[in-house]
Amino acid sequence: MISDNDIDLILNDLHEIYGYDFNYYSRASLKRRINRLYSLDKFLSINEFRSKIISDKNYIKRFIEEITVNVTEMFRDSSFYKELRTRILPVLGTHPFIRIWHAGCSTGEEVYSMAILLQEAGLLHKSLLYATDINPGVLEKAQSGIFPLSHMKQYSENYIASGGLQDFSSYYTANYDGVKFKPELQKKMIFSTHNLVSDSSFNEFHLIICRNVLIYFDKELQERVFNLFDESLANLSYLALGSKETLKFSGIQHKYKQVDREKIWRKIK
Amino acid sequence: MNYSCKILAIGGSAGSLEVLLKVLPHLKEEISFSIIIVLHRKNSSDSALSDLFSTRTKIPVYEVEDKQSIVPGNIYIAPADYHLLIEKNISFSLDFSEKVNYSRPSIDVTFESAADVFNTDLICLLLSGANMDGSNGLKVAKENGAVTLVQDPETADSKIMPSIAIKNNEIDHILTPDQIVTFINSINV
Ligand SMILES: C[S@@+](CC[C@H](N)C(=O)[O-])C[C@H]1O[C@@H](n2cnc3c(N)ncnc32)[C@H](O)[C@@H]1O
Numbered sequence: 274m275i276s277d278n279d280i281d282l283i284l285n286d287l288h289e290i291y292g293y294d295f296n297y298y299s300r301a302s303l304k305r306r307i308n309r310l311y312s313l314d315k316f317l318s319i320n321e322f323r324s325k326i327i328s329d330k331n332y333i334k335r336f337i338e339e340i341t342v343n344v345t346e347m348f349r350d351s352s353f354y355k356e357l358r359t360r361i362l363p364v365l366g367t368h369p370f371i372r373i374w375h376a377g378c379s380t381g382e383e384v385y386s387m388a389i390l391l392q393e394a395g396l397l398h399k400s401l402l403y404a405t406d407i408n409p410g411v412l413e414k415a416q417s418g419i420f421p422l423s424h425m426k427q428y429s430e431n432y433i434a435s436g437g438l439q440d441f442s443s444y445y446t447a448n449y450d451g452v453k454f455k456p457e458l459q460k461k462m463i464f465s466t467h468n469l470v471s472d473s474s475f476n477e478f479h480l481i482i483c484r485n486v487l488i489y490f491d492k493e494l495q496e497r498v499f500n501l502f503d504e505s506l507a508n509l510s511y512l513a514l515g516s517k518e519t520l521k522f523s524g525i526q527h528k529y530k531q532v533d534r535e536k537i538w539r540k541i542k
Numbered sequence: 543m544n545y546s547c548k549i550l551a552i553g554g555s556a557g558s559l560e561v562l563l564k565v566l567p568h569l570k571e572e573i574s575f576s577i578i579i580v581l582h583r584k585n586s587s588d589s590a591l592s593d594l595f596s597t598r599t600k601i602p603v604y605e606v607e608d609k610q611s612i613v614p615g616n617i618y619i620a621p622a623d624y625h626l627l628i629e630k631n632i633s634f635s636l637d638f639s640e641k642v643n644y645s646r647p648s649i650d651v652t653f654e655s656a657a658d659v660f661n662t663d664l665i666c667l668l669l670s671g672a673n674m675d676g677s678n679g680l681k682v683a684k685e686n687g688a689v690t691l692v693q694d695p696e697t698a699d700s701k702i703m704p705s706i707a708i709k710n711n712e713i714d715h716i717l718t719p720d721q722i723v724t725f726i727n728s729i730n731v
Pocket residue numbers: 341342343344345346349376377378379380383405406407408411467468469470483484485486489515638
């Protein structure tokens with residue numbers, strides 16, 4: 274087991290040499306991920322691990338990919354997507370154009386789900402979906418639009434539970450073990466790396482979706498990211514979080530009102 | 543012999559809910575430690591489990607929210623579909639990483655994380671289940687000085703999980719549901 278002290282040293286190296294600041298990540302999860310990588314890559318000593326991190330730029334890519342948690346699904350939490358469908362999209366539809374930011378989009382399942390919702394609401398043509406993540410590896414996958422065939426049964430069930438009425442398989446073409454989602458869904462997506470720790474606001478949005486990213490941050494960093502989102506949201510626009518995340522204890526909460534039962538807030542001031 | 547702790551961590555899978563529903567009504571209403579419960583379940587309706595437990599005990603029951611502080615005297619339940627981790631500042635973090643032992647929440651993950659923070663101030667109890675989860679968590683807990691308890695497989699609906707834990711580890715006490723009640727009521731007294 275890597276000691277807390279060694280974790281501190283590794284985090285310092287990463288920050289000083291590569292500019293990645295993981296100091297404000299929730300430590301328990303980070304420690305678990307770093308230990309997992311250490312045994313996965315069969316290092317023999319902490320020193321060997323540290324010098325690999327310090328000297329091998331290519332290894333950093335792997336490090337970031339493995340330390341961050343990339344698990345995601347299409348239409349995960351169907352009741353959340355149902356509320357987007359019934360409560361949020363009808364309001365967004367009144368705008369001449371719609372800008373949406375998926376912060377921490379991972380391999381993109383959430384973004385394709387959103388594009389399907391927009392298309393079914395007849396809004397995709399006037400929407401732009403900015404999809405960002407700290408990890409360039411997951412963005413490449415997102416951009417490919419190719420997902421494992423084995424997941425489609427679950428996704429199709431999620432889609433139907435979210436109020437979807439189409440045949441889910443009409444949105445992709447199936448190959449041997451992967452499916453490729455229709456290019457028309459992708460046309461309005463813009464993929465880019467963006468680090469919520471260190472990068473600033475880059476546009477004003479009508480809806481920001483950041484789900485299951487903040488659970489990896491400590492309270493202080495959560496607060497900083499909430500402020501970043503607040504700067505990036507126009508009045509009367511929306512912020513959506515993961516099902517176990519909340520705006521309730523943050524400094525910006527007085528400017529926001531929860532829409533209904535899901536973790537979606539509207540900026541009212 | 544009486545034990546002391548800050549945290550009693552309980553893990554269970556198939557057949558463990560019945561045990562907890564039997565044990566909870568007999569626990570003292572005021573406890574000087576916290577109880578953390580990790581149960582395998584379908585990602586069914588979230589609050590159902592904490593509501594159910596609340597009908598069996600006067601101890602306050604919470605379904606954990608991210609970054610919630612751990613306060614003595616309460617029962618905390620791992621939410622469905624997230625791993626439950628514990629921070630050095632005595633608060634919870636949730637984690638949506640890969641399943642461990644086909645499970646999320648995984649008992650191993652919580653036991654190991656609790657062991658890292660609470661060391662000898664921890665008691666871990668593993669209940670009925672048809673899975674391998676929990677065994678490694680008990681091992682790590684023991685290495686860090688915690689007390690380890692397992693439900694007597696003879697009294698378990700599914701014997702696999704407690705049996706594997708007993709086979710792979712040196713367990714401090716193997717207890718029937720009645721003995722579990724007596725044990726918990728004697729903590730910190
Ligand atoms: C568990 S995934 C969430 C995926 C999706 N939003 C969902 O809820 O299914 C967390 C994502 O956050 C990303 N992430 C972690 N730290 C980040 C940071 N500092 N800036 C941007 N993204 C980050 C990870 O790379 C990962 O893809």
